Amino acid sequence: MKIIVLMKQVANKDAILRINKDQTWIEESDLSYEVNESDGYALEESLRLKEKHGGEVVVCTMGAARVKAVIKDALARGADRAIHIVADDSLRPSPFAAASIIAGAIKDEHPDLIMSGLQSDDNSYAQTGVILAELLGLPHATIVIEVDASGEGLRVKRELESGWYQWYTMPKPALLTIQSGISQIRYATLKGIMAAKKKEIREVTPQMDANTASHQKVTKIYFPQKQKQTQFLGNGDAKAGAAMLADKLRTEARII
Amino acid sequence: MKHGILVFIEHRAGAINKISYEAIAAAQDIGAKLNQPVSAVLLGANFQDLAQQVTAYKLDGVMYADNEKLAEYTPDGYADAMENVVRARDPFLVIFPHTYLVRDFAPKLSARFGKGVISDCIRAGLENGELVFSRRIFLGKIDADVVPNSDAPVFATFQSGAYRGETAEKGEGAAVETMAVEVGEIRMKPEPAFQEVKSAVDLTKAEIIVAVGRGIKGQENLQLVEKLAQILGGEVAASRPICDAGWLPIDRQIGSSGQTVAPKLYIALGISGAIQHLVGMKNASTIVAVNKDPEAPIFDIADYGIVGDIFEVIPALTEEVKKLKG
Incomplete structure (x- = not known):
């Protein structure tokens, strides 16, 4: 089974974000990055399927040179080769544009399965995978938390809302978007890290026109307005804050 | 000529999902700002009575798209049916609640119109006569204002709680208009939905x-x-x-x-x-x-x-x- 895993590099969850001067995006100059959380789970699931059923795992990512870190890490964990869609940081494609570019980059690959995380932790559009499936004419399932590929087709467990689940069967090839927590993610071994150095990374330069790349345009970003007037307690002193909080919960909120 | 706003009504297990009323409130709010009529659409197989419930709201029309293949939700079925409805009605804006079901098929639908969805919005308003949507990005740390940058129809989903369902304006007069829709091959087969072992703690x-x-x-x-x-x-x-x-x-x-x-x-x-x-x-x-x-x-x-x-x-x-x- 040949599996393509789509992985995105996003700002580190703990990074302190600053907004750039013209308020169009965050300041990226000294930002630390990591693999998008649910994409890490998509990789893990594809490696497990390969171990069970044989085949090949190809990781595909888009972005500037820095995204090589995602590729190297995925190859070290066990992916067989990679496709790097080289794109400038200044171009932030809409989900449709991103899906179109990916469709072009993988058109000769003919995978049995394409997997991605269910959404990115930066833009959270939650649709690039589904649009890609439509562009490639594939059936899809989103928010998948279990994959059974032992039969002719696929049987996948989808998460619905409020603790409900549902199994779907569908033919291969197909596209799945994976929910975080589907399995425990492995670490790269030293052997894996060494082996990764010899693995193929194919670079693709997409033909993109910045004007057609965006069907929705971010005009401005800013920090959200507070919905509540938060009383901050302790002023950096944890003990004092805790004492004030206990008192407020008793006298103001009347809960204790 | 693109005209009006279409709002998607989600239902499950024979009842309208309450978040659909929030979507109606969103559509009415934007409709009032732009002086545009709002119609609702519900998909199903023999679900006329559910569509009838929607007529209690102040709407210009309630479309009910009927096909036996829509008895259960599938992304193939819903995308086909909604594509029929959108092409027939030609709205400039289609609004959905941002649910797991909508996330599963709305991008597939929008892709057929050569675009994506302005998803998970928390607000919408007019700025210099232009419709601006606000979304929360970077795991809630930052807000982004987004404008559609393409021809109509625009597809947008609203986050749970962005609008209050009880503010959706009631009215009457809109009759249910049943529409036969064509649905092609359904490639995915759903099994019945279920809950994991009953929660030990409530x-x-x-x-x-x-x-x-x-x-x-x-x-x-x-x-x-x-x-x-x-x-x-x-x-x-x-x-x-x-x-x-x-x-x-x-x-x-x-x-x-x-x-x-x-x-x-x-x-x-x-x-x-x-x-x-x-x-x-x-x-x-x-x-x-x-x-x-x-x-x-x-x-x-x-x-x-x-x-x-x-x-x-x-x-x-x-x-x-x-x-x-x-």
């Missing part, structure tokens, strides 16, 4: 919830949280990463994929406050947040906040509460 009944997130760092540290919950007489809960890691069972998870709660007191410890978590607890009467990051979005909805290390705050708070309770 957090919705808890008056006090002490919830813990990524900041707790390791399973061995959970005993600190349990001690505080015990002193307060509350239940322990968690954000998704804690349950993903297997540190607490999934029935302790609060948020869009877990339980939705509204206790008297909700204490969020080391939880940054991603949208998926906030939707599950924002209606708590009193919210306390403790986080080392002063910019954490959880503070946006907190009544009381302590910026600091939870490993210092939790034991100190446990001691203070113990003292007060005598």
